[in-house]
Amino acid sequence: MTAANPVTTAREDGILVARIANPPVNALSAAVRAGLLAAAREAAADASVKALVLAAEGRTFIAGADITEFGKPPVPPSLPEVIDALEALDKPVVAAINGAALGGGLEVALGCHARIAAPGAKLGLPEVKLGILPGAGGTQRLPRLIGAAAAARLASEGEPVDAAKAAQLGIVDAVAEGDLLAAAKAKALALVGTAPRRASALTDKLTPATREEFEQAAAAIAKKAGDNPSVAAILDCVRLTFDTPFAQGMAAEREAFKRLVADDRSKAMRHLFFAERESSRIPGQPKGTTARPVAKAAVIGAGTMGGGIAMCFANAGIPVTVIETSEEGLQRGLERVGQTYDISVKRGSLKPEERERRMGRITGKVGLEAAADADIVIEAAFEEMGVKKDIFGTLDRVAKPGAVLATNTSYLNVDEIAAATSRPGDVLGMHFFSPANVMKLLEVVRAEKTSPDALATAVEIGRKLAKVPVTVGVCFGFVGNRMLSKRTAEVERLLLEGASPSDIDAALAAFGFRMGACAMGDLAGLDIGWRIRKATGKKAPVADALCEAGRLGQKTGAGYYRYEKGDRTPHPDPAVTAIIEKLAAERGITRRAIPQQELIERLVFPMINEGARILEEGVAYRPGDIDVIWLYGYNWPAQNGGPMFYAGLAGLPHIVERLDRFAEQTGDESLRPAALLRRLAAEGRSFADLKESDVAALSAGA
Ligand code: 3HC
Helix, strand or coil: CCCCCCEEEEEECCEEEEEECCCCCCCECHHHHHHHHHHHHHHHHCCCCCEEEEEECCCEEECCECHHHCCCCCCCCCHHHHHHHHHHCCCCEEEEECCEEECHHHHHHHHCCEEEECCCCEEECHHHHHCCCCCCCHHHHHHHHHCHHHHHHHHHHCCCEEHHHHHHHCCCCEECCCCHHHHHHHHHHHHCCCCCCCHHHCCCCCCHHHHHHHHHHHHHHHHHHCCCHHHHHHHHHHHHCCCCCHHHHHHHHHHHHHHHHCCHHHHHHHHHHHHHHHHCCCCCCCCCCCCCCCCCEEEECCCHHHHHHHHHHHHCCCCEEEEECCHHHHHHHHHHHHHHHHHHHHHCCCCHHHHHHHHHCEEEEECHHHHCCCCEEEECCCCCHHHHHHHHHHHHHHCCCCCEEEECCCCCCHHHHHCCCCCHHHEEEEEECCCCCCCCEEEEECCCCCCHHHHHHHHHHHHHCCCEEEEECCCCCCCHHHHHHHHHHHHHHHHHHCCCHHHHHHHHHHHCCCCCHHHHHHHHCCHHHHHHHHHHCCCCHHHHHHHHCCCCEHHHCECCCECCCCCCCCECCHHHHHHHHHHHHHCCCCCCCCCHHHHHHHHHHHHHHHHHHHHHHCCCCCHHHHHHHHHHHHCCCHHHCCHHHHHHHHCHHHHHHHHHHHHHHHCCHHHCCCHHHHHHHHCCCCHHHCCHHHHHHHHCCC
């Protein structure tokens, strides 16, 4: 199959079968669109052809429009044109949906007169996740086929449904248990001689009652989505189906698509889509490196982190031993895990029998000897170098040969931990984010002596645990926490200079963060940072004073904010203002009102600057890796693409100018722009222009 001819046709049993083969995911490139249009014309022109069946090769049906074509001049035929031609055929057109039918892929299927899906197929309209809306009839055909409320939900959430659910909703006509193509052909032949069922012409779902149902759903969707232009456009377009002719609805959808796809918001979200996929590639791995098999895991430490990591293994079907130093600590930890599962059961997201299966995969043991049969051991014990070294020294003795030995440290030097063993090639970092069973990021820390196959194992296991593993190098705090520490330092300064915790959190909310730095600190517990500062001799006057006053965050009912019993809502607290004002007075600082834009720049630009240094040092392999880390580890707002992508939107020269100003204002020379940042700004380039090889050259000192 050549790339120029990704759609081939064959006459089988009087049916024209058009097969799409455009690996890896059968995206609708210009050549595929042209091939589909040619197939429709071929079916129309040949009197001996009774029906047309669309089938696809490989593991997906069609994953959607070719995202790499967005932003480039359009090449005809357009997708709506192709789908119109398929739908207009007077002969039955049936889609045989073998795998994912997403976005434009589902829209192609909706243009067919019937759809048969394989049991493993997934169907959905994920465009909202790319900052756009379905642009080839999804907002016009799907509501007419399954009802406006259900269509609006699918398109605005962007989550796919499985074949069974699709059948229940009426998206597909049937799920084929046996041979999919045979079932699709049989359906096509059965339809010969009947009037084609064109989704564009259906009206039975457009009634006053369904309109009311839609408006109720739309109100709930809009409320949840907040200020999301994709969702707003989806709702507007779906609403049109009730009183606007199909063609006019299509024109409105097209206009909205063109507007959204040209926006920075969609560019940012598309950047993240590709950055996430690229981040899974580990540079410098010898050809043929394979992951070691992992059938059993052990997690050391039954605290919140250890318990969460154990849940990840149990959820993925991998038996895991949780190891503690005492029976009491172990029981406490296992109980907490059970309670977390109970919450999911109560919410209805986990079946009771699945809860039992998962708990059944977790075994608790006292003593490191219990790690002997594990293929991978993840240490999540106390964050102190001495403790870690002791544990790894013992693991060296008890773990089986070839076991991967990982530390979940969030700051400490993994090279030093590896040196406590006689097998540093097996040692690396696997840094989970709290809560570990929820957060998708996994920083895989490649130490100096980590072997290629140990690294490949950690990345592969990360994927099996449904994480996004990003490989980084060793440095204090790795990528995420190292950059976070720059923001935390600014929070301290800004509080003393005149901002309140609510001002800071409001600025971050305005920037798009779901949770501000102070509320987040209270949630995580302010004592975590306090302990690290005490160990490293660092100071944070405000946070230290809060901790000294027993204000450790939500768990003590008070931190940056005050909390009512049993409620997580942060309330501003005059006691905190008093603490801050006293500290400011002691330092001779005259507090002032700080404009929100200044707050945002003070909080975000130093992080970008640190990201630049991280790239200079080669601790991250690509700017996009940093963006993915912030997206999945710290809920960075996807609509501005992660810190390094955002730098391009804010303008590198502006950031340089501001950082110089901040350095002068605060006397902190570390705020001066990194050399890389200055250089890119001077050259009129942005981080997105840097390739992996450019970054490698930087750290090699070239
Ligand atoms: N366009 C271009 N490339 C795509 C693509 C697309 N729609 N979907 C996936 N790819 C590429 C990936 O970038 C990756 O490339 P790489 O190997 O060079 O990194 C390769 O295909 C494989 O993708 P995954 O690694 O994601 O493979 P998985 O098996 O994990 O997942 C998938 C497969 C579920 C299909 C997933 O790729 C996916 O979700 N794709 C995007 C789906 C999507 O968003 N579709 C809507 C597109 S917009 C649209 O259709 C507009 C229309 O309404 C007009």
